[in-house]
Amino acid sequence: MRALALALLLALAPAAAWADPPLIHSERSLYRQVFVYGDGDTRCLCFTRECKIGRQSCIFVKQPDRLMFEYTQMMLGALLLDPDPHSILIIGLGGGTLPRTLGKLLPSADIDVVEIDPAVVRVAEQYFDYRPDAHQHVFEEDGRAFVRRMLRTDQRYPLIMLDAYDNQYIPEHLLTREFLEQVKSLLAPNGIVAANTFSSSRLYQNESVTYRAVFGAFYNLKSANRVILASNAPLPSVTQARRNADRYDAAFTALGFRPNSILSLFDTGIDWDPKARVLTDQYSPANLLNSTDRQ
Amino acid sequence: MYRASLYLIAGWSGFFVMGLELLGGRLLAPFFGSSIYVWGAIIAMFMLALSLGYLAGGRASLSRPSLRRLALILLVAAASSLPVLLFGDALLERISAWVPDPRFGSLLAAALLFLLPTAVSGMVSPYAVRLLVADATSSGHNAGKLYFVSTFGSAAGTLLTSFYLVLYLEVNQILLCMLAVSVLLSLAAWLVNGSGDP
Numbered sequence: 001m002r003a004l005a006l007a008l009l010l011a012l013a014p015a016a017a018w019a020d021p022p023l024i025h026s027e028r029s030l031y032r033q034v035f036v037y038g039d040g041d042t043r044c045l046c047f048t049r050e051c052k053i054g055r056q057s058c059i060f061v062k063q064p065d066r067l068m069f070e071y072t073q074m075m076l077g078a079l080l081l082d083p084d085p086h087s088i089l090i091i092g093l094g095g096g097t098l099p100r101t102l103g104k105l106l107p108s109a110d111i112d113v114v115e116i117d118p119a120v121v122r123v124a125e126q127y128f129d130y131r132p133d134a135h136q137h138v139f140e141e142d143g144r145a146f147v148r149r150m151l152r153t154d155q156r157y158p159l160i161m162l163d164a165y166d167n168q169y170i171p172e173h174l175l176t177r178e179f180l181e182q183v184k185s186l187l188a189p190n191g192i193v194a195a196n197t198f199s200s201s202r203l204y205q206n207e208s209v210t211y212r213a214v215f216g217a218f219y220n221l222k223s224a225n226r227v228i229l230a231s232n233a234p235l236p237s238v239t240q241a242r243r244n245a246d247r248y249d250a251a252f253t254a255l256g257f258r259p260n261s262i263l264s265l266f267d268t269g270i271d272w273d274p275k276a277r278v279l280t281d282q283y284s285p286a287n288l289l290n291s292t293d294r295q
Numbered sequence: 296m297y298r299a300s301l302y303l304i305a306g307w308s309g310f311f312v313m314g315l316e317l318l319g320g321r322l323l324a325p326f327f328g329s330s331i332y333v334w335g336a337i338i339a340m341f342m343l344a345l346s347l348g349y350l351a352g353g354r355a356s357l358s359r360p361s362l363r364r365l366a367l368i369l370l371v372a373a374a375s376s377l378p379v380l381l382f383g384d385a386l387l388e389r390i391s392a393w394v395p396d397p398r399f400g401s402l403l404a405a406a407l408l409f410l411l412p413t414a415v416s417g418m419v420s421p422y423a424v425r426l427l428v429a430d431a432t433s434s435g436h437n438a439g440k441l442y443f444v445s446t447f448g449s450a451a452g453t454l455l456t457s458f459y460l461v462l463y464l465e466v467n468q469i470l471l472c473m474l475a476v477s478v479l480l481s482l483a484a485w486l487v488n489g490s491g492d493p
Contacts, residue, residue: 030331116330142328145397152392173324281325282465288458 025127029119036127042068045095045123047168056166057095057128064129065104066256071196071225072097073255076105077262078159078194078229079248080241081219085109085158089150089186091143091174092164093120096130103136105251111136112157114146116164116171144173147182156188162195172284175207179281180214190233199226202292205276212270213278221265229266238266300362300484301423302444304369307480308419309448314456314473315376316341318466319409322383326391327401336398340405341413348417355418356425365426366484368418373477376412380470383408420445 021039028034035046044051044058058068067073075098079085086109090098093115102111113132115121118140124130132138139146143164160183164174173179183193193215197207199222211218215230245259252259279286319337320329327333352368378386387404394400420441427437460469 116328142330142333142397144325145328145330145395148326148391149395171329172321173329176325178325280465281321282467283461284321285462288462 031117073257074221074227075194078192080244081236082192083244088159089157090161095128096124113138114143158188158191160193170286172286175286176279176281176284184232187232193230195228201290203289205272208272209276210279217268219266300487305423305445306448308416309445310452312416313449313452317456326387327397332398333401336401337405344410344413345417348414352418352421356422360425362488366481370481372415373474
């Protein structure tokens with residue numbers, strides 16, 4: 001109950017409700033300082049000392065299966081479009097919430113996770129209960145280099161999740177038309193891409209037109225976060241998603257949310273400037289655009 | 296006019312090198328990622344190139360140094376970065392297939408694309424010092440001023456490129472603009488030398 005109340009509070013006012021609990025662990029990695037904050041109830045991974053807005057990943061210590069962040073729930077919306085992917089690629093590990101949850105939901109799916117920072121992998125395993133089993137592999141390398149490498153093999157994924165961006169820093173080569181085209185090529189037929197992205201800055205416009213240029217229409221799930229669900233085939237209908245939602249009703253409820261709450265966010269409307277500039281390998285100032293207010 | 300062109304060329308050359316280095320990171324990222332290895336490889340290659348350039352520039356200044364020859368060095372530096380524009384992506388595609396390791400792949404790519412233009416740019420500073428120095432007593436002072444201008448140019452090139460230029464222009468457009476400035480400066484310096492001003 002207490003956890004539920006906390007989740008509710010966080011969902012309503014994520015920044016205001018959060019006061020940093022004690023620091024449990026911190027280590028300097030090749031890329032950043034990694035902080036783990038926590039108390040008896042929650043534990044969070046942060047890349048900044050003040051992590052009011054920079055929480056990468058959080059778990060409820062006593063119920064690690066419950067999803068604390070709405071964006072993770074929205075990412076699982078991908079399963080409403082393809083309920084049974086036999087293999088999944090996740091770019092960006094964080095605290096390991098996505099692969100851990102997907103591993104429980106789909107025990108026979110092969111899950112490849114790419115994480116650039118070895119320290120993040122260590123911290124996920126030691127502090128966030130992330131234990132990759134025989135079906136899961138973690139690759140410590142750059143996401144784009146991995147995608148390029150996999151394109152030379154026969155490996156194709158029915159589901160690819162992009163979770164490598166955070167509000168402090170965006171790897172700009174992972175947010176360009178060329179990269180998304182490579183991701184699209186790495187999808188199996190009727191594959192789904194789920195991307196955890198941005199909703200508040202000027203980048204929203206550029207990001208939207210870039211996804212649109214590569215995938216055509218996509219589901220734009222928006223609340224405090226924004227998740228894009230796209231496909232390399234015509235987008236599955238909401239009716240179809242609703243049927244799959246029935247199948248996941250019990251499983252998602254056990255994770256702490258109802259599929260219908262996600263389903264109600266499925267929207268294909270265009271609420272951005274279609275004339276915004278598409279991001280390419282030649283033009284990719286994602287961080288500069290992200291630091292400018294939305295217009 | 297003569298001294299001003301020396302400082303201008305040295306400052307611009309510093310700008311050019313750092314602009315090229317930052318854009319180099321952007322050009323390599325699609326192929327090798329932007330991990331710490333890739334930046335390490337790029338920075339190492341630029342430093343190596345500059346060190347070789349300093350050596351070559353000092354040596355070149357021994358025989359009949361002139362502003363016109365300095366202008367030529369600037370022009371050659373610009374010309375030797377043309378392959379980046381003309382077949383950079385094709386080359387990177389090949390290298391990344393051949394040496395997929397982000398460390399050695401990016402080291403090789405940075406060597407092939409940036410070693411020559413950066414080394415030639417490195418020749419500019421010692422060569423310009425030679426043209427500035429009239430006597431042994433003022434040589435340290437002159438060298439200090441020249442390094443100030445050249446490194447200040449580098450700082451400006453880093454900041455302008457990463458904060459502003461990439462927000463408005465494509466990578467290749469920025470490169471083209473930098474090449475155009477190099478060509479214009481070389482021409483101007485060539486004319487200054489010809490005007491009889493010592």
